[in-house]
Structures are given as structure tokens and as C-alpha cells.
Amino acid sequence: MLITRRSVIVGGIAVAGAASTVPVNKLVPTSSQGIGPFYPVIRPADEDADLTRVRGAAGEAAGTPINVVGRVLDSRGNPIGGARMELWQANAVGRYAHPGDVRDDAAIDPNFQGYALVTTDRDGQFKFRTIKPGAYKIPGDMRTPHIHLDVRGRAERLITQLYFPGEALNATDLILKTASPRESVIATAIDRLSGDPGALAYRWDVVLGIG
Numbered sequence: 001m002l003i004t005r006r007s008v009i010v011g012g013i014a015v016a017g018a019a020s021t022v023p024v025n026k027l028v029p030t031s032s033q034g035i036g037p038f039y040p041v042i043r044p045a046d047e048d049a050d051l052t053r054v055r056g057a058a059g060e061a062a063g064t065p066i067n068v069v070g071r072v073l074d075s076r077g078n079p080i081g082g083a084r085m086e087l088w089q090a091n092a093v094g095r096y097a098h099p100g101d102v103r104d105d106a107a108i109d110p111n112f113q114g115y116a117l118v119t120t121d122r123d124g125q126f127k128f129r130t131i132k133p134g135a136y137k138i139p140g141d142m143r144t145p146h147i148h149l150d151v152r153g154r155a156e157r158l159i160t161q162l163y164f165p166g167e168a169l170n171a172t173d174l175i176l177k178t179a180s181p182r183e184s185v186i187a188t189a190i191d192r193l194s195g196d197p198g199a200l201a202y203r204w205d206v207v208l209g210i211g
Helices: none
Strands: 007-010 013-016 063-075 084-088 113-120 125-131 136-138 141-143 146-152 156-163 186-188 200-203 207-208
Touching: 084 125, 113 125, 146 207, 156 207
Parallel strands: 063 200, 063 207
Antiparallel strands: 007 013, 063 125, 084 113, 084 146, 136 141, 146 156, 186 200
């Protein structure tokens, strides 16, 4: 007997029309997070995946360099190739290159790009190099180090934030407390990349519910 997708084996006999009871293990979607007040008003001319250098400038961004690698997946674990990822963040002293960030206790770093536009490859993989962002004050709270992301898959858009493991402020950050599940927005520290031993490295996969 020809066994179709709507057939299952019962006692060695193919039973047409029976529904499969084999569970499908689904990944938990990454938690959404607010876009925040500092989404770039004016995007920099340089949008590549290395935020530690600005095209045409001789210097390098101040701070601890890091690499972030990962994949964008759907809830079944299928890679999403061609996903578009915008990311933006504060510099090493917690300052955004944004007209709304008017603090005078932290300076803008002219050698820090602060924004990137990254596209996943056909296997859903991405990589970017940046500096670890600094913490900063907001009314009534301190923001723990984080990176903002706007991820657009084939049929879904996710605005979220990436956090770092082991940060003391993770326990009190009011925005991080809204994440569910919390673990979905915290990266994992990994061994430094062989081609870039001077930078710390983290892994973080983004899971879209639909893809």
C-alpha cells in the first residue's frame, strides 16, 4: 500500500487518513522588546557589519570589541535566509549618536558606527563586530548593556534587544524584566573567533514564530 502523508503505521498496517500523533518540537520564539527612543533618525553612510570602524576614518571605536554570531530561525528550526537585521546601540560609555540623547556626562565616539544593516545568508547565519555597549541612566532606572534589533523575516517582523550574560544590572533592568522568556534575549559567551582573537565572542539565535 502506498503510504501518504495522511497515513500512519498501526500494528504494521498503513491506515489511510489517520492523523499523526508524533509531537513536533518547536523552538520558543524570541521575546519582543520596545524599540526605545534612540532608533536612528539619520542613518550613517557606513552600514556594514563592522561597527568598530567608520569608513574613511583612521581611528577605531573605543571600548571592548566583540563579535556576535548566530542564526535566524523559524519555530521549527528552519533557517531563514535573507532575513534583514537592523541593529543600533550606545557606545562604550552609554551614549547614542542621536539628537535625542543630550546628556553631557558621556561623549559621542566619532569612530563608532553605532548602526548596521545585516542580511542573513541562505543558512540563516549572521555575524557582526561591534563594541560592548555601556550602561546608562534612564528616569528611575539604569539600563544594562544591550543592543537593539529590528529583524524582518519572510512573513514576520520582530523588534527586540540582545543582552549579555553575567551583567549585574540584568537583575534590575526594567525593560529586560518584561522579556518572556528572559533567556531568549540573553546571548551566550563562546570562545573567541580564531580570526579575531582580540575580541570577545557571543552567540545568539533569533527565533521567529512564523518565519
